[in-house]
Amino acid sequence: MSIETNNSQASKAPPLEGLGEASFPGQIHETPGGGIVLSKLDDVINWARSNSLWPLTFATSCCGIEYMAVAGAKYDFSRFGFEVARASPRQADVIIIAGTIVNKMAPVLKRLYDQMADPKYVIAMGACAISGGPFFYNTYSVVKGADHVIPVDVYVAGCPPRPEALLHALISLQQKIKSGLTREQIQVPKPASGGDLLNQIK
């Protein structure tokens, strides 16, 4: 199938890696009166899932502002299938941890993660979510990285990361899902277990 276009600029632009029709997993055999697609069902499922990831509305500090900018019109992550941020964990596929996680917030984050339906993915955005942060590290109240509480698929460095960096992380997550390499896809199913931190708190 080919789409003719009058826009010369658009036809010159190289296709983005991991995006659009080109990345559909399978071969299309043209036959008269139609075509046959050969593919694996798992690949098609992963492809479909990766292109419709709804993030949870979750932000605990300044990274949240950058996250909102990415959701806004200028950067617009819905171009890549992160259509709408969902206020309920039941409807969300991915949680972007945008900000510092303090000890009191850790059980809440764990609960939100547990409430999300499988398959679910986690992005740790910014220095605080990765390691406790550049400012609040040496404190009695801050969790030294959100991966002490819930498992993380993609880490984005920055304080806060640029919107482009978050977009890159989102596309990286899509590629990871398409190649079947996220933690959920690899792991043998077992009861969800948090980090060691939560047990310490209790």
Add this chain to the structure above:
Amino acid sequence: MTIEELKISITELLPAATYEEGGEWLTINIESTDWLPFAKQLRTNESLYFDYLFCLTCIDWKTHLTMVYHLSSTKFRHNIVVKSKLDKVDPVIETVSNIWRTADFNEREVYEMFGVHFKNHPDLRLLILPDGWEGKNPLLKDFEDPVNMIKL
């Protein structure tokens, strides 16, 4: 009222008060024992009418603590700062939560973070910190947490 006018009328109320120079607002240093009657006068005096306590905090100077109260009048639009030195080992001051309702939560926060005991406070218990933090005051400079903090 201007700073100079405030200074005159406050000296009439409390001759023992001393003043700090150079701030945006008039800064008054008082003894902690004078605080409760002085606060009542600031609130009720018709020409002062400080009806709004917009900041209540504490400072750890290592040798002593200082309570800081920022007061404002919604009627006259003038502000003052009241400071009072407290003992490091046994910091005690009267509560003003019955004068300014907002002081209730602010004093509870100072209580948990600095360990200041507010006499006659109606409900002096932890505000933000989880259970089990009584007596450990994380905003004091000599607070130690070997599990979560690196000693610098």
